[in-house]
Amino acid sequence: MKILRKDICTFLLVLMIAFLLVQGLELSYEDKEDSEVDEYYKEHQEKTGADNMVEAILLDFRAYDTFGEVMVLYIAIAGVIILGKIVTGDDQS
Amino acid sequence: MTSLIVKTAGRALTPFILLSGLYVASFGFLSPGGGFQGGILLASGVILIMVTHGSKEVHRLAENIDWFETFGALTFLIVGLAGLLLGGYLFSNLLPDTPLMCIVLDIVIALKVFVGITAVFVYFFGMGVKEC
Numbered sequence: 588m589k590i591l592r593k594d595i596c597t598f599l600l601v602l603m604i605a606f607l608l609v610q611g612l613e614l615s616y617e618d619k620e621d622s623e624v625d626e627y628y629k630e631h632q633e634k635t636g637a638d639n640m641v642e643a644i645l646l647d648f649r650a651y652d653t654f655g656e657v658m659v660l661y662i663a664i665a666g667v668i669i670l671g672k673i674v675t676g677d678d679q680s
Numbered sequence: 681m682t683s684l685i686v687k688t689a690g691r692a693l694t695p696f697i698l699l700s701g702l703y704v705a706s707f708g709f710l711s712p713g714g715g716f717q718g719g720i721l722l723a724s725g726v727i728l729i730m731v732t733h734g735s736k737e738v739h740r741l742a743e744n745i746d747w748f749e750t751f752g753a754l755t756f757l758i759v760g761l762a763g764l765l766l767g768g769y770l771f772s773n774l775l776p777d778t779p780l781m782c783i784v785l786d787i788v789i790a791l792k793v794f795v796g797i798t799a800v801f802v803y804f805f806g807m808g809v810k811e812c
Contacts, residue, residue: 634773634776635781636709636777636781637709637710637779638709638710639709639710639712639714641712642708642786646709646715646782646785646786647773647781647782650760650781651760651771654756654757654771657752657756657789657792660792661752661753663796664749664795664800665749667803667804668746668749670803671799671803671804674803675803
């Protein structure tokens, strides 16, 4: 029986999924000790004025990361708009 | 092209979708939600109108869509640079203990995501500026 490239890819994919599933089974849901960063976020949350912890981290402590995320979206949309203008023949404006 | 039922349902649902999008975006600092989710909701309202009524109804938005995108990105950058100049480091909170920075950035992100998803729809589905 000839082993095809497709079979090897399928085997690797199944192996990866099995690895991830086994890793997931070993996750623990017990309370862990807070790291230093966690403590910092908890103590300084009031200074951001946001009651929502996710928002406080996303838009205040880690606003620079969010800026990068927004820029990724901006570049993707710019590519789509340029492509659309070329396809519709409206690239003169 | 589309039937009366689809048109009526789209017309009736869109204001509520837009309203809930605005709510999710502007109350992101108090409740679950935020700019990305609110922007997606706003975009889904506009896309519903485009699907049911055709792109003529939103042609003014579709023509100026890339300006909104750039405006959002620039506003985000200006907020960060103002923090750098006045507060000492990039994206420093200029008004501590008030949620103003979160609100402003939320609105800007909502605008950007709204315009971006709508632009993807407008250009990928052949409803570009030419055919409006």
